[in-house]
Amino acid sequence: MIRENIELLSYFEQYLIRNKEVKGIKKHIYEKNEEIFVQNSYIKNVCILKSGLVKCFLTDESGKDFIQEFFGAGSVFGEIEAIRNTQTFCTVTTITTTEVYEIEAVFFNKLLQENKKFNTLILQLLSNKVYNKAMRYSYHQLHIITDNLLQIKENVPDFLEIIPKQDLANYLGVTLRSLNRAVTTLKNERKI
Amino acid sequence: MIRENIELLSYFEQYLIRNKEVKGIKKHIYEKNEEIFVQNSYIKNVCILKSGLVKCFLTDESGKDFIQEFFGAGSVFGEIEAIRNTQTFCTVTTITTTEVYEIEAVFFNKLLQENKKFNTLILQLLSNKVYNKAMRYSYHQLHIITDNLLQIKENVPDFLEIIPKQDLANYLGVTLRSLNRAVTTLKNERKI
C-alpha cells in the first residue's frame, strides 16, 4: 500500500551528482499536512519523493475522498499530468515531513525524450502503477474489509500506527465506523 | 467503459504501410469467446486491437472474476507485461469477433526504444490507463450501483445490449443479483 521505487530514486540522485546544479530541478521540504498538489490545477513540477510519506487522493463532487495510494521514497507524482498535459486529478498531501525533488514539467519531458535510461524507468514506473492499481482494486472489490486490512498488514505491519484512521478508511473506501468495527473484529480474533 | 485509442491505431497502421511486411508483426482474427491471453502465462506478443470488443479480467484465488476494462479499437494489451518482463496478470477474452495486430514482445520493446513517436504514444497510453483506472475506481467506490450504471450509460448508451449481464456485474464488482435489482430500479424510474 505504500509505494516505493528505490531504483529510480538512486538513478535520479546519481544523475544529479553527475550533472551538478541542474537548472530545472530543486529540492523542497514540506512539513506535515501540507499540500504539494491540489486537484484540478496545473502543475509546474513533477515530483520525486526523497523521503517521507504522502497520500494521493481524489475528492468527488460530494466532497468524499478516495485515497489512490500512499507514496514513499522514490515515488513519482505529477508525471501523468506532465505526459498528458492536463490538470491534476488528485491532491497530494504530506502525512509526515517530506523531502521532494521538484523537476520542472518541461524539463521532465525533455529528460524523458533524451535520456533512454530515464525513459525506461518511467515506462516501468507507469506500468507498475497500472499493475498495482489493477491488483489492488480487484482484491478490494472481491473481499470484505477485514480481508483488506490483513492484506495491508502483510505489506505494512504497523500500518495502524503510521496511517491515520480516517485516511485508512478513505483508502479502503469505507466509513470510519466500518473500519473501526473491522479492526475490533480482527483484534478479538487476535489477527492484528 | 470501452476504451479506444484511434490516434495510436492510425499511427500504427501508417507505420505498417510505410514498412511493408514488417517481420515481427502479424494480423490475427479471433472468433467470439476466444482467449487471447491467459492470466499467469508468458506472452509472446503485444496486441493492438484493430476492431472488435474484448474484456480484460483478473481471476482471484476463489475463482471470482473482476473485469478491468473493455477494450475496443486501438487498445493495446500485453504492453505492461512486455515492459515489466513479467507474466500476464489478466486474461483477455473476445466478446465479439476481433482483429488484432500481434507484435512480438522483443520487437515491441525495440520499437519503443527506437521510434520516438511510438514511445510517446505508449507513454500517453500508459498515463491514460492510470488516469482512467483512478477515475473509474474512485467513482466506483463512492457511488452505489445505480449511479454506476447511469455513468456507464452516458458512455455506452446501449451497454445492456452489448455487454452480457454477468460481465457487467464482474465489471462493477457486484453480484448478478444486485445488478439485476439495480437495473429494475432504474427501469421503474424510467432512467434506463
Added chain:
DNA sequence: CGCGTAATTGAAAAGTATCAACACTGGTGG
C-alpha cells in the same frame, strides 16, 4: 424437442452506512 447457457426473481443472511453520543489527547489561555 431437449439441452445448456443466460437472465430473472424472492427470501433470508451478511456486510456496511448513517447518525449520534462519548472518550482521549495535547495544546492554549485565564
Added chain:
DNA sequence: CCACCAGTGTTGATACTTTTCAATTACGCG
C-alpha cells in the same frame, strides 16, 4: 493549575445495501 477546545479515535443502535442461496423462466441451437 485547571477549564476549554479542537482534533482524533471509539462505540451502539438502526436502516440500508448487497450477497447468498435456491428456484424458475427465456433463448439459441443442434
